[in-house]
Amino acid sequence: MQSSGHRLRDVEHHPLLTENDSYDSSSSSSSEADSTDRVWFIRDGCGVVCAILTWLLVVYADFVVTFVMLLPSKDFWYSVINGVIFNCLAVLALSSHLRTMLTDPGAVPKGNATKEHVESLQLKPGEVIYKCPKCCCIKPERAHHCSICKRCIRKMDHHCPWVNNCVGEKNQRFFVLFTMYIALSSVHALILCGFQFISCVRGQWTECSDFSPPITVILLIFLCLEGLLFFTFTAVMFGTQIHSICNDETEIERLKSEKPTWERRLRWEGMKSVFGGPPSLLWMNPFVGFRFRRLQTRARRGGPEFSI
Secondary structure (H helix, E strand, O other): OOOOHHHHOOOOOOOOEOOOOOOOHHHHHHHHHOHHHOOEEEOOHHHHHHHHHHHHHHHHHHHHHHHHHHOOOOOHHHHHHHHHHHHHHHHHHHHHHHHHHHOOOOEOOOOOOEHHHHHHOOOOOOOOOEEEOOOOEEEOOOEEEEOOOOEEEEOOOEEEOOOOEEEOOOOHHHHHHHHHHHHHHHHHHHHHHHHHHHHHHHOOOOOOOOOOHHHHHHHHHHHHHHHHHHHHHHHHHHHHHHHHHHHOOOHHHHHOOOOOOOOOOOOHHHHHHHHOOOOOHHHHOOOOOOOOOOOOOOOOOOOOEEEO
16 A cells, blocks of 8 residues: 555554554454354444434334324225335335444454564555554555444445444445435325325315324324435435445545545446446345344454444
8 A cells, every 4th residue: 555645644653563562463363254254233322222213213104104094095005005115115224224234334353453464465665554543453545443333444434323333335335225215215105194184184184094183193293204304314315425436435535635546436337336236126125145144242352343
C-alpha cells in the first residue's frame, strides 16, 4: 500500500507490535480461523433497542394492515392480493434487516500487526503499511475504525443503530435491500390507509373494521405517521446508498473529501461488485448465500461483539 497524504489523517503512527506486547495474537488468529462458521452480533445497548423497535414497528404495521383493514373487507380478492403483497414485503424487509445485522461487515482481524505477520507479507522496499492503534491491526486501504464495533471495517460507509451494525463491504447489499423493502411496504401501507379512510367515511364507520371507530382512527393515524416517517428515512438512505455504490465512494470518504487512490468501479461495475454478478432477480433476494451456522459461544476480548 502506497503512502498518501489523506491516509495520514486517518491513522496515527505507532510502532508495530513485537513479541513482548501484551496483545494475545494467538487468540485472535484462532478466532479468525473459524469466523466463517459464526454469526456476527454487536452487543450495543442502543443498537439492540433500535433493532427491536424496528421489528416491533413492522409487526405493528402488519397487524393494522391485516386485522384492521384487510380481514374485515368484504372484497375477498382485494384482501388476499394486498395481504400477500404486504406480508411478502414485510418478510423480505425483516430478512434483509437480519442479514445486515448478523453479517460481518468486513472487520479486519484484530492484533495482526505483529512483527512476524508483517515480515510474512514480503513487502517491497519503501512500501508503507498502517497500523490502527485502537484494535492493533494492519489497516487496509479504505478501512475505518468504528468506535462502537471496536473494529476496523473495510469500506465502512457508516454505523447504523437501526440495524445494530456497521454498513461495510460485506453487508451493504443487505442494507440496501432493507431500505428498499421498508420504503415499498411503507408506500403500500399508506395507499391501503387511504382506501380504508375512504371506505370508512362512505360507510359512516359502521362496518369498515371489527374495532370501534375511535380505535380504528387511532390505529390508522399512527400507521400513516409511521409509514410517512419510514418512507422518508428509508427512501433517502436508499438513494444515498445507490449513489455511493455507483460512484464507488463511501459516506465517510465523501464527508472527509478523500481523494481516491483506488481504481473506481462506476455505475454498473459498482453495482455488480456489491450485489454480485450481472443484473438479475437474485439481486433482490436477501437469502442468497444464506446457510445455517453452527452454534458456538466464545469469549471475546477487546471488543463488544460476540458470536454464536
